[in-house]
Amino acid sequence: MQLPGKAKSDELYSHFYTFLLLSLIIFVFETFLPRPMPWIKLGLANMVIVVGYFVFPPFWVFKLVIYRVIIGAVFLGTIGSPSLILSLAGGICAYIAMSVWYYMFKNRNFVVLSIHGAVAHFIGQVIVLYLFYIPNYASLYILPYLIFGGTFSGLIVGLLAGMFYDKIVPSEVKQINHS
Amino acid sequence: MRKNIWHIFPHLMFYWIIGLLLIHTYFSNQESSVFAEIYVKKELVARVNLDQDRIFHVHQLSPKVTFKVENGAIRIIDNNCPKKLCVQMGSISKPYENIICVPNRILIVINSKKSGRIRAITG
Numbered sequence: 372m373q374l375p376g377k378a379k380s381d382e383l384y385s386h387f388y389t390f391l392l393l394s395l396i397i398f399v400f401e402t403f404l405p406r407p408m409p410w411i412k413l414g415l416a417n418m419v420i421v422v423g424y425f426v427f428p429p430f431w432v433f434k435l436v437i438y439r440v441i442i443g444a445v446f447l448g449t450i451g452s453p454s455l456i457l458s459l460a461g462g463i464c465a466y467i468a469m470s471v472w473y474y475m476f477k478n479r480n481f482v483v484l485s486i487h488g489a490v491a492h493f494i495g496q497v498i499v500l501y502l503f504y505i506p507n508y509a510s511l512y513i514l515p516y517l518i519f520g521g522t523f524s525g526l527i528v529g530l531l532a533g534m535f536y537d538k539i540v541p542s543e544v545k546q547i548n549h550s
Numbered sequence: 551m552r553k554n555i556w557h558i559f560p561h562l563m564f565y566w567i568i569g570l571l572l573i574h575t576y577f578s579n580q581e582s583s584v585f586a587e588i589y590v591k592k593e594l595v596a597r598v599n600l601d602q603d604r605i606f607h608v609h610q611l612s613p614k615v616t617f618k619v620e621n622g623a624i625r626i627i628d629n630n631c632p633k634k635l636c637v638q639m640g641s642i643s644k645p646y647e648n649i650i651c652v653p654n655r656i657l658i659v660i661n662s663k664k665s666g667r668i669r670a671i672t673g
Contacts, residue, residue, distance in 0.1 A: 482555070483558050486565070515569040515573045
């Protein structure tokens with residue numbers, strides 16, 4: 372991390388926790404929305420994480436993902452349940468995919484990042500589900516439908532992330548350049 | 551930083567094609583040949599394909615024992631045993647379902663070429 376100085380670092384920490392709180396708030400309030408099935412969700416909290424790539428140094432987004440999943444599980448009361456493990460697996464896979472597209476391929480597009488993150492999230496979830504919970508080929512049959520859904524939810528979340536970066540993120544945060 | 555919105559289209563197409571290929575592979579494996587194995591006294595006496603409908607006997611058993619294959623399912627429609635429990639067990643079509651007749655020591659098990667495939671789970 373090449374940070375300009377201590378004061379900048381503290382400021383960046385404060386921005387980090389602001390982002391964390393924002394994603395937690397969106398995560399908790401999203402569960403109040405009506406859903407067709409209890410495990411289908413748009414994942415609006417991830418738009419904050421997508422924007423985090425454009426604001427924070429590398430590996431801070433990983434912390435953001437892990438904190439968001441674990442504290443969100445504490446808020447929703449799903450800690451210790453399989454959904455926490457599946458969320459962690461999906462979050463880590465999404466982080467890896469988005470990191471590859473952002474840092475290796477230098478693709479600075481919110482929607483592309485979000486689509487790849489959403490699909491990688493589903494793939495990681497299904498693989499962990501297959502390995503640990505339902506060791507049966509039947510659990511893999513849901514994967515193509517999840518990939519289709521992941522592209523659309525990634526599209527929506529990516530567009531919202533672009534709007535979030537344009538309208539809400541303050542300009543002094545945007546000027547921090549890490550690459 | 552921001553490109554044209556249509557630059558996301560190849561990424562979407564990539565995943566849609568992957569999804570379609572996965573669906574295609576899943577549903578092309580569906581017509582795996584399922585067959586019934588008939589055991590009499592622990593001995594495999596017949597392996598019946600469930601694709602075409604027929605009524606048949608097995609020469610190791612008395613002609614009273616009648617098997618029937620219909621709509622991809624097999625059942626015993628007549629037997630000479632006293633309680634006729636095997637007749638009441640109905641027709642079976644899915645792998646690892648079975649029909650048992652204790653007096654005649656008949657066992658019918660559905661099996662498939664893709665062995666070890668469990669079709670349903672509970673709990």
